[in-house]
Structures are given as structure tokens and as C-alpha cells.
Amino acid sequence: MTRPDSAHTPSTNEKGAESLSTGAPASASSDRPETSTRVVLGADEIARALRRMAHEVLEGNKGGDDLVVLGIPTRGVPLARRLAALMSEVEGRDIPVGTLDVTLYRDDLRRNPTRRMEPTTIPAEGIDDKVVVLADDVLYSGRTIRAALDALGDIGRPRAVRLAVLVDRGHRDLPIRADHVGKNLPTSSRERVDVHLEEYDGRDQVTISGGDR
Numbered sequence: 001m002t003r004p005d006s007a008h009t010p011s012t013n014e015k016g017a018e019s020l021s022t023g024a025p026a027s028a029s030s031d032r033p034e035t036s037t038r039v040v041l042g043a044d045e046i047a048r049a050l051r052r053m054a055h056e057v058l059e060g061n062k063g064g065d066d067l068v069v070l071g072i073p074t075r076g077v078p079l080a081r082r083l084a085a086l087m088s089e090v091e092g093r094d095i096p097v098g099t100l101d102v103t104l105y106r107d108d109l110r111r112n113p114t115r116r117m118e119p120t121t122i123p124a125e126g127i128d129d130k131v132v133v134l135a136d137d138v139l140y141s142g143r144t145i146r147a148a149l150d151a152l153g154d155i156g157r158p159r160a161v162r163l164a165v166l167v168d169r170g171h172r173d174l175p176i177r178a179d180h181v182g183k184n185l186p187t188s189s190r191e192r193v194d195v196h197l198e199e200y201d202g203r204d205q206v207t208i209s210g211g212d213r
Contacts, residue, residue, distance in 0.1 A: 041183055041206035043198075046166065049182030050079070053164050054086035056180050061131055064091040066159070068127055070100040072136045072148055073118035078199040079166060080135035096123035100134070100155075105147035120151070127156040133180075137195040139165040142176035167206060169193050187211075 041049070061067055064087055071080025077099050084097035098121045134148050145163060152158060164180040169187045183206070187193060191211040198204050 037207050037209035039205055039207050040185060041167075043204035046182070046204045046206070049166065050082050051086055053180040053182060054083050054090065057083070057133055057162065057164065058087055058090060060162070060179070064088075064093065064095050066130045067095050067133060068123055068125065068130045068158075069095060069097045069133045069135055070122075070127075070152075071097070072134060072144060073099060073101055075195055075197050075200065076134075076136035077118075078197050079137060079164075080133075083133070083135055083164060096125055098122045100148055100151055102144060102147035102151050105150040107143060107147070120155075122155060127152065127158045129157070129159045131160045131162065132158040133162045133164055135164050137166050137197075138193055139163070139168045139176075139178050139181075140171055142172045142174035145176050146174055166195060167193060 057067070058064060067087070069080045069084045069087075071077035080097050080099070084095040087095045099119060100122075101118045101120045103117045132152065134145065136144065136148075139145070149161065152161065162179045163176075165178045166182040167185050168178050168181045168183075169185045171187070171189055185193065185206075185208065187208065188211050192209050194207045194209070196203050196205040196207070
């Protein structure tokens with residue numbers, strides 16, 4: 001297992017307290033049987049999914065012109081860098097990539113502890129009149145993406161915003177959908193989805209656990 005620090009804990013769903021709602025209850029006793037965990041995406045499957053998504057982005061944009069990829073911390077950041085690198089490989093030129101922290105734009109700050117803020121880094125070209133691709137690991141309620149859209153509005157005015165996520169697990173609270181999805185993973189609200197990435201966890205893997213009655 002990784003360390004409990006927020007930057008190194010396997011990503012479960014969306015940021016903040018939303019991840020707590022899908023894992024085991026905090027009050028669960030230690031003598032309960034462990035829930036089963038199964039791997040739904042391995043390293044090769046993640047690599048193939050990201051390559052497909054990169055091609056989808058370029059096809060939808062008719063090339064790499066005016067593209068900017070922004071990763072949402074924590075694990076959206078390495079995913080954004082991988083997507084940008086794959087698109088740069090196809091296009092033969094660099095695709096700008098940065099990060100977008102949405103912590104202070106979340107609508108649940110009064111109810112839940114604030115996660116550690118990460119840097120927001122916008123490429124020198126900015127985002128005005130650009131096609132911004134937001135990259136994240138898991139799409140769940142949609143509240144993280146709503147916060148990301150608010151954060152973008154304070155930075156500039158993109159021509160369009162697209163969403164690329166490695167896993168879409170359903171259970172949306174808001175009318176938000178991803179444009180590019182690595183894997184649609186139907187889940188129950190009792191189940192927990194963990195995304196492990198080499199940059200943080202030493203391996204690429206997506207697992208699902210819980211849901212046992």
C-alpha cells in the first residue's frame with residue numbers, strides 16, 4: 001500500500017471527500033472480512049487506452065492546432081503528460097501541457113477537509129481561444145469537473161473544453177460527460193475504484209473492490 005499522504009494515496013474516484021463515499025466506511029471494524037479486489041486494467045491496457053484517447057483527441061480536433069492539455073491533480077497530471085506526449089509523437093511537435101488545481105473551487109469545502117493544494121501551471125500560450133483538454137483519472141459525480149470549469153473561467157476563455165478520463169464509473173450528480181474515456185466501468189456506490197500510476201505508485205493498474213454484502 002502507498003503512504004496515506006494525499007499525493008500518494010491511490011486515486012479512488014474524484015477528489016476530496018467524494019473518494020470517501022465509495023471506500024469502506026471509516027467506522028468499519030478491523031475484524032470484518034477483507035473485500036475482494038480485482039484488476040480491471042493492467043499496464044498494457046492503460047497504455048492502449050491512452051493511445052486510443054490521444055488519437056481520438058487529434059481526430060476530433062483535426063490535428064494538434066490550438067490544443068492545450070491540463071491535468072487535474074493528483075493523477076490527472078501524469079495522465080495529461082502522457083496524453084500530450086502521445087499526441088506530440090503523432091504530430092511531430094510539442095503539445096502544450098499543464099496542471100489545474102481545483103481545490104478552492106469545490107462546492108464541499110465547508111463540509112470536508114481541504115485536500116492539499118497543488119500548483120496550477122498554465123503553458124505560456126495561455127488558454128484563450130484554445131481547445132483545452134482536461135485530463136483526470138476517474139469521473140464519478142462530476143463535481144471535480146464542475147470545479148475545473150470554474151477554475152478555467154478565472155484563468156481565461158478557451159474556445160472549447162474537452163474532457164478525457166481514464167475511467168468513467170458512473171453515478172453522476174451533475175449533467176457532465178466525458179468526451180474521451182479509457183474504460184467505462186459500471187459500479188455500485190458501495191464499490192471502490194483505485195487508480196495506481198507509475199509516477200506515484202510504482203505501477204500502472206486500475207482495481208475495483210468492495211460491494212460485498
